[in-house]
Amino acid sequence: MANEPRKASRRDFLKVGSASLIGLSIGALFPGGKWLDNKIYAIPASEGYLLVDIEKCQGCNTCMIACSLAHEGKQNLSLSRIQIQQNPYKPWPNDLTIDQCRQCTYPACVEACPTNALHADDNNGNVRLVSEGKCIGCQRCLEACPYETTSTTWNHIDRHSQKCDLCLDTPFWDRQGGPNGSQACIKVCPMDAIKFTKDVPTQMGNLGYKVNLRGQSWEKLRYKVK
Amino acid sequence: MLARLFITIGIFIGLIFGVYWAYDASRLYVFQSGFTGSYTYNLLFESATWVIPVSILLGILIGAFAKGKQDSYIEDGKVLRHDETMFFQHWSHAIATLLLIGTGICLGLLFLPRFLTNSQDIGFVINLHFIGASLFLFTVFFHVTKNILTGEIEENMPKAHDIPEAIAHYKAMLGFGKQPDEGKYLASERLSYPAWGVIVAGIILSGLIKVSAYIWDMPEGLMALGTLIHGLCTFGIMGLLIVHVIAGALIPPSWPLIKSMITGYVTEDYVKVHHVKWYKQIKDNKKQIIDESLEVVQNNDKTPTISN
Numbered sequence: 001m002a003n004e005p006r007k008a009s010r011r012d013f014l015k016v017g018s019a020s021l022i023g024l025s026i027g028a029l030f031p032g033g034k035w036l037d038n039k040i041y042a043i044p045a046s047e048g049y050l051l052v053d054i055e056k057c058q059g060c061n062t063c064m065i066a067c068s069l070a071h072e073g074k075q076n077l078s079l080s081r082i083q084i085q086q087n088p089y090k091p092w093p094n095d096l097t098i099d100q101c102r103q104c105t106y107p108a109c110v111e112a113c114p115t116n117a118l119h120a121d122d123n124n125g126n127v128r129l130v131s132e133g134k135c136i137g138c139q140r141c142l143e144a145c146p147y148e149t150t151s152t153t154w155n156h157i158d159r160h161s162q163k164c165d166l167c168l169d170t171p172f173w174d175r176q177g178g179p180n181g182s183q184a185c186i187k188v189c190p191m192d193a194i195k196f197t198k199d200v201p202t203q204m205g206n207l208g209y210k211v212n213l214r215g216q217s218w219e220k221l222r223y224k225v226k
Numbered sequence: 227m228l229a230r231l232f233i234t235i236g237i238f239i240g241l242i243f244g245v246y247w248a249y250d251a252s253r254l255y256v257f258q259s260g261f262t263g264s265y266t267y268n269l270l271f272e273s274a275t276w277v278i279p280v281s282i283l284l285g286i287l288i289g290a291f292a293k294g295k296q297d298s299y300i301e302d303g304k305v306l307r308h309d310e311t312m313f314f315q316h317w318s319h320a321i322a323t324l325l326l327i328g329t330g331i332c333l334g335l336l337f338l339p340r341f342l343t344n345s346q347d348i349g350f351v352i353n354l355h356f357i358g359a360s361l362f363l364f365t366v367f368f369h370v371t372k373n374i375l376t377g378e379i380e381e382n383m384p385k386a387h388d389i390p391e392a393i394a395h396y397k398a399m400l401g402f403g404k405q406p407d408e409g410k411y412l413a414s415e416r417l418s419y420p421a422w423g424v425i426v427a428g429i430i431l432s433g434l435i436k437v438s439a440y441i442w443d444m445p446e447g448l449m450a451l452g453t454l455i456h457g458l459c460t461f462g463i464m465g466l467l468i469v470h471v472i473a474g475a476l477i478p479p480s481w482p483l484i485k486s487m488i489t490g491y492v493t494e495d496y497v498k499v500h501h502v503k504w505y506k507q508i509k510d511n512k513k514q515i516i517d518e519s520l521e522v523v524q525n526n527d528k529t530p531t532i533s534n
Contacts, residue, residue, distance in 0.1 A: 013290050013375075021283035108258045114272040115439035115449070133450030134439060135334060138352055139345040140270060144257045146264035 032202075043110055047125030048166050048179030049185075049197050050082075053213035055093045055194035055223075059086050063185035063194060070173035070184040071162075078156060081164040082185050082194075083149050096102065098127050098193075100185075101151035101164035103128055105200060109152050109163070112144035118152070118161065125179035135160035165219035227489070229310045237318050244361070244398040248353030252344055270356040272440045277360050285364040289371030294378060298410070298508045304491040305508065307410075307483070312374070316487060319365040323467065325358030330460050359433060381411060384420065388413040391425060399479065407502035414473070422466060430461035 029194025064080035072079045082100045095159065106127050109136075110118050117134035118141050122125045130152075141152045141161050151161040167184055175182045186194045193213060201209035214223065250266040270277070292311050299306070308316070329351045332341040335449045359529035373379035391406045391413035398405035405411075435452030438444055475484050479500065486492045497505045 014287065016289065017283060017287045019278065021287065106258075106265050112257060112266050114269050116443050116509070117439075131446045131449075133446040134444065136352075136436070136439070137348070139348050140266050143265045143267070143345040146258055147507070148263055181253065 009066070017040040018152065022166075036183070037168070043107060043120045044126045045105050045200055046120070046127050046179070047198055048127060049103050049199075049201055050100045050102055050164065050166070050183065051173075051195045051197055051201060051209050051211040051213070052098045053193045053211050054096060054098055056191050056218070057084065057098055058191055058193075058212055059084055059096045060190065061209050062188045062190060066188040067164075070167060070170040072155075076157075079162075081153060081162060083153070085149065097149075099147060099149045099151060100194075101128065102203070103164075103166075108144040108146060109141035112138065112140040116139060121168075124168050125166075127168060127179060129165050129168065130159045130161055130163055132158065132162070137161075190195040230313050230488070230490070233310060233314045234317070235322065237314075241357075244357035248357050249350055251353050252346055252349035259474065260361045267346060268353075269440075270353045271350065271437060274356070274439065275440050277356075278363065278434075278437055281360040281363040282363045282367050285367030285369075286371045288399075289368040290375060292368070292376075294372075294376030298504070299511065300494050300508060303494045305494055305497050306490055307486040307492045308490050310490070313487070313490065314363060315372075318361060319369070322358050322361035322365055323463065325354060326362055327460065327464060327467070329358060334457060334460070348432070359437075363430065366430065370507065382416060382419045384416045385413075388417050392417055398481070399477075405488065405500075409503040410501060418466065420462040421462075422427055424464065425459050425462040428455055428464060432456040432459060 061077060061084055063082050064077050064084060065075050067080040067082050068074055068076045071081065074140045082098065085097050086100070087095050087097070107118075107120070110120060110128055113119070115134050117131045117136070119129060119131065132155075137159060139154065139161065139162075142150045142154060145152050152161050154160075155162045165177070166179060167173065167175070167182065169182065170177055173184055175184075175187075177183060179190055183194075183196055186196055195211070195213055201211065204210045230412070248270065251270050251273070254265040254267050256264065257266035293311060295312075296306070309480070329463050332351045333348070333355065335341060336482045342351060370379075373382065391408075394406045395401045395405060395412060395414060432452040432455035434446060436456060439449055482492050494505075496510070
């Protein structure tokens, strides 16, 4: 059997094979070719932002529970896309930090995603979204997020990255979400410490957006307003 | 043996280079300048995607050059079972498969249990998966091309009566009945070959869908389907590998084959007992060679001489 003459000419085969090898290799080396995605990645600004007044927050975690319930149907603080942390070594009111996705104008997480799973969704007001089916679990978005704690978190149950989508995809909540809808965390916050805006807010480094949601009643309680 | 030593050294040098490449690419560096805390690492699937088609085509090209198996013969009481090409093909494929399964388990079970504790480790394992995938694609396409072009693939495909023969073989191993006369490959080996083919094809196709996402904007549903098929085929490959290791290495009758997968040779006695049909074939080949040699000698004797 091994000594039978070959049906295909080895010379012809090598010619075709070599040409394909060279062609495909060159094609793969130059992204932006004929069949490649040729979009320019100037990422448009989001049409919605969450504002959080850290000094107004009392750390009740209601927003975290609501977020987890609306998105995952579970009361699990680890699944929440908004994270409140309390530092027991810091005095009130500086002991709390709230980390929500800032929908950055230059989103490092979107830039870092190798499979375009994390993208600015132009169908939904350019909100930075994770297509969970496309997430490969590399966690580069978590690493790229410049904030501490990162706004992109890891869903340890379904094993994909996740982030605030302004309640666009909330299978366990019957309200319409997104930039033109409601957000579960805003609805449930008993302190009105979270608000929604369509204007790009001023960044304050790791502290979040520069925002003061405290009103006159806050002043009557003799809390700091400014 | 010298050729096998060079092949082994070559595989290990390639592997060491691959592991270093994977490690080097997975080191974190500052991603967004001006921010402390924004880091990233390189994914070889993204930065060196071209290696994937090159691996496939190199496998096809070198497979086209590879020589077919020689007819088996007996020399000093030994029979060549696995030549150098087979040695290279088997062990490089084995290393690639183990690397892929190991890294695949780590990535598939992220957090439960938590093998990988930071993104740099995740990057290293994904990059190792890339090295394994490149080697795997090379060896698979090398094997398929060589076997199709040399016609050897027919030896591996199932034949009529393979199922009853395989059953009789395992019954004989358990002490019931007589072992059927086997050729070079056992009936059970031929039966498992298409299963390997289907599962390996499934894992490669679904893997290529996943790799495509690094180049094109793939539909989410297709990516999710690719991931599901990739995972299912991984379980299939693990199952086949476990059966392969038990049947081909762990049970005592297979121990001579493990030795031959390293040295290349099995003893004549082993072939006589366990591969009766193959032994007969070797003897027939030997007889044919002797007959042809005698014919040449006789023809030379009859050559007319020129006389004055």
